[in-house]
Amino acid sequence: xxxxxxxxxxxxxxxxxxxxxxxxxxxxxxxxxxxxxxxxxxxxxxxxxxxxxxxxxxxxxxxxxxxxxxxxxxxxxxxxxxxxxxxxxxxxxxxxxxxxxxxxxxxxxxxxxxxxxxxxxxxxxxxxxxxxxxxxxxxxxxx
Amino acid sequence: xxxxxxxxxxxxxxxxxxxxxxxxxxxxxxxxxxxxxxxxxxxxxxxxxxxxxxxxxxxxxxxxxxxxxxxxxxxxxxxxxxxxxxxxxxxxxxxxxxxxxxxxxxxxxxxxxxxxxxxxxxxxxxxxxxxxxxxxxxxxxxxxxxxxxxxxxxxxxxxxxxxxxxxxxxxxxxxxxxxxxxxxxxxxxxxxxxxxxxxxxxxxxxxxxxxxxxxxxxxxxxxxxxxxxxxxxxxxxxxxxxxxxxxxxxxxxxxxxxxxxxxxxxxxxxxxxxxxxxxxxxxxxxxxxxxxxxxxxxxxxxxxxxxxxxxxxxxxxxxxxxxxxxxxxxxxxxxxxxxxxxxxxxxxxxxxxxxxxxxxxxxxxxxxxxxxxxxxxxxxxxxxxxxxxxxxxxxxxxxxxxxxxxxxxxxxxxxxxxxxxxxxxxxxxxxxxxxxxxxxxxxxxxxxxxxxxxxxxxxxxxxxxxxxxxxxxxxx
Numbered sequence: 346x347x348x349x350x351x352x353x354x355x356x357x358x359x360x361x362x363x364x365x366x367x368x369x370x371x372x373x374x375x376x377x378x379x380x381x382x383x384x385x386x387x388x389x390x391x392x393x394x395x396x397x398x399x400x401x402x403x404x405x406x407x408x409x410x411x412x413x414x415x416x417x418x419x420x421x422x423x424x425x426x427x428x429x430x431x432x433x434x435x436x437x438x439x440x441x442x443x444x445x446x447x448x449x450x451x452x453x454x455x456x457x458x459x460x461x462x463x464x465x466x467x468x469x470x471x472x473x474x475x476x477x478x479x480x481x482x483x484x485x486x487x488x
Numbered sequence: 489x490x491x492x493x494x495x496x497x498x499x500x501x502x503x504x505x506x507x508x509x510x511x512x513x514x515x516x517x518x519x520x521x522x523x524x525x526x527x528x529x530x531x532x533x534x535x536x537x538x539x540x541x542x543x544x545x546x547x548x549x550x551x552x553x554x555x556x557x558x559x560x561x562x563x564x565x566x567x568x569x570x571x572x573x574x575x576x577x578x579x580x581x582x583x584x585x586x587x588x589x590x591x592x593x594x595x596x597x598x599x600x601x602x603x604x605x606x607x608x609x610x611x612x613x614x615x616x617x618x619x620x621x622x623x624x625x626x627x628x629x630x631x632x633x634x635x636x637x638x639x640x641x642x643x644x645x646x647x648x649x650x651x652x653x654x655x656x657x658x659x660x661x662x663x664x665x666x667x668x669x670x671x672x673x674x675x676x677x678x679x680x681x682x683x684x685x686x687x688x689x690x691x692x693x694x695x696x697x698x699x700x701x702x703x704x705x706x707x708x709x710x711x712x713x714x715x716x717x718x719x720x721x722x723x724x725x726x727x728x729x730x731x732x733x734x735x736x737x738x739x740x741x742x743x744x745x746x747x748x749x750x751x752x753x754x755x756x757x758x759x760x761x762x763x764x765x766x767x768x769x770x771x772x773x774x775x776x777x778x779x780x781x782x783x784x785x786x787x788x789x790x791x792x793x794x795x796x797x798x799x800x801x802x803x804x805x806x807x808x809x810x811x812x813x814x815x816x817x818x819x820x821x822x823x824x825x826x827x828x829x830x831x832x833x834x835x836x837x838x839x840x841x842x843x844x845x846x847x848x849x850x851x852x853x854x855x856x857x858x859x860x861x862x863x864x865x866x867x868x869x870x871x872x873x874x875x876x877x878x879x880x881x882x883x884x885x886x887x888x889x890x891x892x893x894x895x896x897x898x899x900x901x902x903x904x905x906x907x908x909x910x911x912x913x914x915x916x917x918x919x920x921x922x923x924x925x926x927x928x929x930x931x932x933x934x935x936x937x938x939x940x941x942x943x944x945x946x947x948x949x950x951x952x953x954x955x956x957x958x959x960x961x962x963x964x
Contacts, residue, residue, distance in 0.1 A: 358894035360555035451620035458619030459924035461688040463582040463730035466557045467754040487582045
């Protein structure tokens with residue numbers, strides 16, 4: 346995990362579902378990458394044009410609950426407005442997150458969405474700084 | 489799973505002795521082969537559930553148990569409100585009241601074979617499936633609340649199906665104690681376009697043929713014969729249930745700390761049954777059960793409409809409807825006494841034995857039908873509850889095959905198009921908006937559903953009656 350380009354995202358396996366992991370030089374960047382990993386559960390993020398913007402703000406008692414809240418805010422917007430997101434700008438101050446996400450409405454031909462995400466979970470939930478000063482933000486999402 | 493730490497009671501029953509903070513032992517019903525394939529996390533999760541306040545008898549896992557959130561999927565646990573028992577959002581799962589419904593068609597395999605391409609296309613067009621699909625029923629605030637209070641009864645009153653359907657649904661199609669006012673605005677918004685949609689992932693609509701009969705007498709009572717065509721619908725409470733699960737996981741994580749409940753895993757978030765949060769969750773969760781029942785009822789109506797275009801004479805009466813992600817209040821015998829318990833079944837099907845008053849009167853003598861969903865390429869099963877099942881795990885059985893491979897692994901191993909072609913050669917037509925979705929759900933990514941069902945039968949949880957094989961599968 347210490348190797349490879351930064352920032353980046355990846356998936357990690359879970360029995361029935363899938364884990365999303367964002368890695369960055371800052372906590373906010375790791376949260377942005379985790380959001381990209383979330384989109385990648387559904388479709389290839391490169392297929393999603395950043396045409397429309399939505400603003401998000403979340404607050405939680407700690408960084409880990411904040412990550413779950415952030416991903417769940419995106420999951421709600423995706424479900425309610427039938428959107429997909431591919432670009433994120435996140436700022437975090439004292440467990441308070443402000444973000445802008447850019448994306449477009451789901452197009453079944455263009456995006457071929459594989460699966461819908463039901464919710465972010467507390468399983469394998471971690472927000473932490475590694476020995477290499479990288480930030481990791483991860484959890485399993487239920488699909 | 490390392491079976492060294494388990495105490496073998498029989499070939500299909502394994503115990504985790506009580507130790508540490510466990511209040512009761514763990515009991516896993518499975519064959520040795522299934523057990524060895526289970527993730528070690530299932531062991532941990534069975535143990536963790538056994539530490540929760542008010543748990544009664546044991547923390548159970550069914551033969552298809554796999555790594556879930558807090559509770560294992562395939563987990564069954566009952567809590568006593570008189571002993572400080574808890575209710576847990578993680579013990580029900582995100583897809584509240586996800587379940588399987590089977591319909592008779594009165595048709596035979598020879599009626600379907602010549603027109604199955606047309607039927608597959610028609611069902612795919614009629615029943616919204618997959619990400620971004622919307623239903624044609626849009627509910628305003630008042631109707632949303634009426635649906636959440638009324639379930640399938642509400643749907644029947646609105647013309648989706650017939651009153652006879654209700655007799656074949658758990659709770660007669662309407663879960664009592666639902667409180668629409670406990671369901672958040674976000675959850676209701678998330679559901680507004682989703683009534684009558686299948687969803688995605690492992691959800692499906694299948695045309696199946698009865699392939700094998702294992703118990704002639706019970707099959708006869710259920711009017712099932714080899715070559716009969718059935719419809720199977722697998723889906724749940726859609727966005728509404730997912731949102732309720734998400735919100736109460738957080739509320740209960742905070743509440744548990746307030747009530748001094750030590751959680752070995754945050755995902756075990758729970759609250760005392762009698763607490764405000766506990767009661768609020770029960771009201772919302774029951775409303776989500778109604779949402780799932782109404783959803784399957786609307787889909788049933790859409791399937792009937794589709795069939796009437798090809799077979800104007802066909803009637804599609806309901807065989808049975810089971811839910812496998814629930815918490816229900818039930819009376820059970822514990823140490824010779826009748827107790828009122830809150831039974832959590834997460835990825836586990838209720839399987840009441842013969843004579844139980846909650847079984848419709850015309851089926852009561854044979855036991856409750858238990859519908860087990862398979863994969864696109866394998867088989868589904870119909871079982872019935874047994875008398876001994878009532879004492880083994882509160883009248884519960886397995887719910888499906890369970891994955892053996894991650895979604896990522898599956899997409900590396902298979903291409904959706906190839907899976908569809910291979911299945912077509914076996915006579916199974918798949919319709920799906922997403923090739924990647926099909927690859928992720930490839931039959932080979934699942935455990936052997938037959939082994940799971942056999943283990944459930946050998947353990948005494950339920951009795952095999954019939955096997956069904958898919959002919960058409962609409963996949964979300």
